[in-house]
Amino acid sequence: MGNVIRRNKKGNSSSSNNNGSKSKRTMMDRSKRRTSMEEELLHKQALALAIQQHQNQLSQSQRFGDGAISRRGLGSTSSRLRNNFSESFSANTATKQLPEFLENLKTKKFILIHGEGFGAWCWYKTMSQLEEAGLQPIVLDLQGSGINLTDTNNVKTLAEYSKPLIEYLQTLQDDEQVILVGHSSGGACVSYALEHFPKKVSKAIYLCGTMISNGQRPFDVFAAELGSAELFMQESKFLIYGDGKEKPPTGFMFEKQLMHGLYFNQSPAKDIALAMVSMRPVPLGPMMEKLLLTPEKYGSGRRFYIQTLEDHALSPDVQEKLVRENPPEGVFKIKGSDHCPFFSKPQSLHKILLEIAQIP
Numbered sequence: 401m402g403n404v405i406r407r408n409k410k411g412n413s414s415s416s417n418n419n420g421s422k423s424k425r426t427m428m429d430r431s432k433r434r435t436s437m438e439e440e441l442l443h444k445q446a447l448a449l450a451i452q453q454h455q456n457q458l459s460q461s462q463r464f465g466d467g468a469i470s471r472r473g474l475g476s477t478s479s480r481l482r483n484n485f486s487e488s489f490s491a492n493t494a495t496k497q498l499p500e501f502l503e504n505l506k507t508k509k510f511i512l513i514h515g516e517g518f519g520a521w522c523w524y525k526t527m528s529q530l531e532e533a534g535l536q537p538i539v540l541d542l543q544g545s546g547i548n549l550t551d552t553n554n555v556k557t558l559a560e561y562s563k564p565l566i567e568y569l570q571t572l573q574d575d576e577q578v579i580l581v582g583h584s585s586g587g588a589c590v591s592y593a594l595e596h597f598p599k600k601v602s603k604a605i606y607l608c609g610t611m612i613s614n615g616q617r618p619f620d621v622f623a624a625e626l627g628s629a630e631l632f633m634q635e636s637k638f639l640i641y642g643d644g645k646e647k648p649p650t651g652f653m654f655e656k657q658l659m660h661g662l663y664f665n666q667s668p669a670k671d672i673a674l675a676m677v678s679m680r681p682v683p684l685g686p687m688m689e690k691l692l693l694t695p696e697k698y699g700s701g702r703r704f705y706i707q708t709l710e711d712h713a714l715s716p717d718v719q720e721k722l723v724r725e726n727p728p729e730g731v732f733k734i735k736g737s738d739h740c741p742f743f744s745k746p747q748s749l750h751k752i753l754l755e756i757a758q759i760p
Contacts, residue, residue, distance in 0.1 A: 505757060507577050507602040509536045513565060515584025515609070516682040517653070519546020521674070522583075525746040526753070533754065538578075540564045542589065544683055553642025553650040555683035558618075558691070562589040569597045577602040579757060582609045584714065584739065585687060588618040594701040595693050604701050605756055606728070607749070608708040608719060608739055613726045614693040618686065621718065640681055653681040662713040666738035666745075675740075703728035704756050706741070706749070713739035730756065 510530055512523045520539035530537040543563045544552040555561050572578065579602050582590035587609025594604055610618040642650035654662065656676055664672045693699070705728045707719045723731055732752045737745040 503534075505535075507579055507757070508534070509538060509576075509578040510753065510757075511538045511540065511565065511568065511578050511580050513540065513580065513582040513586035513589050514542065514545065515582075515586045516687070517545075517659075517679040518583070518675075519548075519678060519680070521546060521678050522740070523742055526742045526749060529746065529750040530753070533750075535757070538568070540568060542586070545680060546678075551642070552681045552683050553640065556650075556685040558588060558592055558686040558689045561683060561686040562592050565589055565593055566596065569593060569600050572600055576600070579603045579605065581605045581607055581753065583607045583742070585610050585618045585682075587611050588686070588691065591691055591693060591698060594703075595691070595698040598697045598700050601701055603756060603759075604703045605753070606703065606705045606722075607741065608706065608711055608714050611703065611705060611722050611726055611728065612691060612693075614698075615690055617688055617690050619688055621714065621722065639684070649684055651681040651684050653679075663739045664743065665712050666710050666736060667740055667743040671740075671743040675743075704730045704732070706752055707731065707733045708737040708739060708741055709733055709735050710737055710744075711739045730759070732756070 512520070512526060514520060514522050520541045523537070523539045527537045527539055541548040541564060543561050544550040544555040548564065559566075569578070577600055580590045580593060582588075582605070584607070587606040590604050590606065590609065591612065594601055610621045612618060612621060638652045638654055639649040640651040640653060641647065659675070659679070660672060664675065667675075705719070705723050707716060707723070708714075709716050711719070732755070734741050734745050734748045734752070737748065741749045
């Protein structure tokens, strides 16, 4: 008998409206399914790459010994991630016209700096979203992290830990600037870069990061959760003694069950699985080093802070204290995010990054 035609109070036919609404819902459902499939593909690629990297690290360690790992053979994490992940979005990106504000952005390069124990791999969602938006994300493994084959136990200072970031900044043209994003203890590397290359950094974004003041150590930020540095060094069961028990500890690594509650209390199970096969020990020296930050260099930088409100590793109260004691230009908050918003709230994180990028 055909479609049933209803009339609204004004006597107008609503059949076309209903059909239009159904069509719109169908398109939205298809878009959601497509996005979900793309994200699932990205995760499978990231997990496969992480497992491959883990196996490579084991084979390299067995071949060269724990203290003398070869630096050859694995290439750039940034380029490999880019090649693996961007393919899924290339069709969409090619046909999408960029928003005018992105076309006119002077600084389109984002350098994404991971936190303690993580690597460039953790940014796979953020990297793909920024690329899809027409921006240029660069992901780096800090020294002794990700697939960087430096022995973590040999990374003693913040300068050594930040070396990949510093080397990249040194390659920039005189008039070229980037936006730095530092997660967790990676915030200390961002501060270090701000102090040494203030003219190269357009904006510095601390993502639940260690935005410390002059004379502080990155570890000081976590003292509320971990206890004093002295107590941690004396009693912690997580310490690693790479130079022998008779010498000071060289690193630390939380147990997997503890990491689950600290870092990933809101993250999807598949991303937790990725982290469990990818995370590496944290070099202790850089965490215990006091930063020298001057008003003329670090103080001239434009800093922004993103707070994570369901964070168990760096509580909202601690983050609020950091912001209060060392005020940035702007503060943003992500509801429902654990310590890893690139896993638990990637869309919210992406929107904030875009918002900060277009602040004049």
